[in-house]
Amino acid sequence: MNEYIAIETSPSLQGTVDLAGAKNAILVIMASLILTRGKSTLSNVPYSEDVLHMIRLLESLGAQVVHDEETKTLTVDTSSISSVHIGPDIMKKMRASILVLGPLLARFGKADVALPGGCVLGMRPIDYHIKSFAKMGATFTQSNDLLHAQANSLKAIDHILAYPSVGATENIMMAAVLAKGSTRIINAAIEPEVLDLVEVLRKMGARIELEAPATIIIEGVSSLESINHHVMYDRLEAGTLILAAAITGGGIALPTAPAASMTVFLSLLEEMGHEVTFGLQGQGIFFKATSHPRAVSFKTMPYPGFPTDLQAPMMAALCLASGTSVIHETVYENRLVHVRELQKMGAQIVIDGQTATVVGVDELYGAAVIASDIRAGAALLIAGLAAHGQTTMTGVHHIKRGYDGIVPKLAALRGRISAHYDEC
Numbered sequence: 001m002n003e004y005i006a007i008e009t010s011p012s013l014q015g016t017v018d019l020a021g022a023k024n025a026i027l028v029i030m031a032s033l034i035l036t037r038g039k040s041t042l043s044n045v046p047y048s049e050d051v052l053h054m055i056r057l058l059e060s061l062g063a064q065v066v067h068d069e070e071t072k073t074l075t076v077d078t079s080s081i082s083s084v085h086i087g088p089d090i091m092k093k094m095r096a097s098i099l100v101l102g103p104l105l106a107r108f109g110k111a112d113v114a115l116p117g118g119c120v121l122g123m124r125p126i127d128y129h130i131k132s133f134a135k136m137g138a139t140f141t142q143s144n145d146l147l148h149a150q151a152n153s154l155k156a157i158d159h160i161l162a163y164p165s166v167g168a169t170e171n172i173m174m175a176a177v178l179a180k181g182s183t184r185i186i187n188a189a190i191e192p193e194v195l196d197l198v199e200v201l202r203k204m205g206a207r208i209e210l211e212a213p214a215t216i217i218i219e220g221v222s223s224l225e226s227i228n229h230h231v232m233y234d235r236l237e238a239g240t241l242i243l244a245a246a247i248t249g250g251g252i253a254l255p256t257a258p259a260a261s262m263t264v265f266l267s268l269l270e271e272m273g274h275e276v277t278f279g280l281q282g283q284g285i286f287f288k289a290t291s292h293p294r295a296v297s298f299k300t301m302p303y304p305g306f307p308t309d310l311q312a313p314m315m316a317a318l319c320l321a322s323g324t325s326v327i328h329e330t331v332y333e334n335r336l337v338h339v340r341e342l343q344k345m346g347a348q349i350v351i352d353g354q355t356a357t358v359v360g361v362d363e364l365y366g367a368a369v370i371a372s373d374i375r376a377g378a379a380l381l382i383a384g385l386a387a388h389g390q391t392t393m394t395g396v397h398h399i400k401r402g403y404d405g406i407v408p409k410l411a412a413l414r415g416r417i418s419a420h421y422d423e424c
């Protein structure tokens with residue numbers, strides 16, 4: 001079936017949006033439940049294909065999962081997990097499935113998993129994960145696409161990450177919470193989603209401390225309890241919706257946005273000339289676009305720097321800003337694929353290695369474009385709202401993987417956008 005999203009030139013977006021739970025927090029939190037024996041309840045669970053894949057993954061291990069889409073609640077009983085095997089049909093659906101390796105090794109001392117799939121953003125190796133587990137005493141053998149891991153007991157050691165990888169930090173933490181002794185992760189990722197996982201693990205009974213600037217210290221405990229947790233709101237969905245409002249010259253309120261974790265992004269919007277007002281205690285954003293946005297330059301960085309996941313959406317908004325923006329992607333080596341699609345819509349962008357130079361134009365034009373990953377898709381939706389004529393975007397499975405109802409949310413804000421696909 002040919003699935004696509006159709007977008008027409010839209011009036012300025014206006015209204016209030018309820019954000020979903022964070023995609024990058026929910027998946028790892030679901031994986032972390034493997035560490036416990038019992039029934040845990042997660043609320044504010046976003047509805048997306050990746051969440052459905054993770055449900056299937058947990059069920060394939062033997063967990064009992066009840067998903068209530070109405071109340072956005074997920075109940076996971078992990079006491080019945082009996083398998084440590086995950087085949088390619090599930091693993092290849094998303095890269096985040098590698099996050100079950102740490103919990104499986106910690107609880108069962110073994111795991112038998114296919115190599116993961118997910119968005120194609122350059123090479124995306126999992127060498128930090130594997131090397132770290134090997135240093136903790138795990139042994140690995142690989143046959144075809146299957147990775148067999150074995151560890152009679154995991155050792156608590158110091159891990160020095162060459163790069164603050166989000167997934168490696170999370171996986172090591174989940175392996176270390178049940179390892180006897182003291183583990184340190186030095187140069188750890190401290191993304192807000194990593195900190196949501198820290199909160200979950202602490203609720204389970206794990207002993208975790210953070211030491212500035214980016215060290216995580218874990219004292220192993222012998223067992224962990226099941227939990228109740230409200231998943232943090234999605235800062236990347238918030239950023240995407242704000243940029244959609246920005247490109248249409250609109251004004252929107254996001255009362256649940258985790259504004260305190262979005263300061264670098266929001267300060268760039270102010271530099272463009274937009275108006276950003278924070279709610280109380282770091283939560284909530286009220287955004288009002290300028291009608292004459294200015295170009296800004298930035299590079300993507302690990303948190304608290306500019307998030308790579310908002311690079312493509314921000315680039316879309318900068319296509320119509322006055323002046324020249326220079327955007328340097330430092331996190332991934334292949335995350336400028338959306339440039340070709342934005343060019344089809346009339347954007348003036350030149351790529352040199354990992355750097356894109358965007359010269360603002362007066363108008364974009366609707367075109368038939370293809371989303372190559374989740375955030376590239378978001379960028380094209382944003383550009384389509386301001387483009388003259390109709391944009392049709394295919395590759396919508398990426399959007400379904402990572403966003404919970406972004407099309408109806410944009411439509412409710414007056415976006416002229418419609419989804420032509422079956423809901424997942």
Ligand code: UD1
Nearest residue numbers: 024096124125126127128129164165166167168309331332
């Ligand atoms: C997570 C997010 C993703 C986001 C990314 C960076 C989830 C589900 N996904 O992905 O949306 O774009 O963080 O903020 O949370 N690397 C290695 N070896 C490794 C691991 C990573 O070289 O073993 C490299 C990667 O190729 C990449 C960089 O480190 O260039 C960052 O990757 P990482 O932080 O691990 O991203 P993910 O956890 O996969």
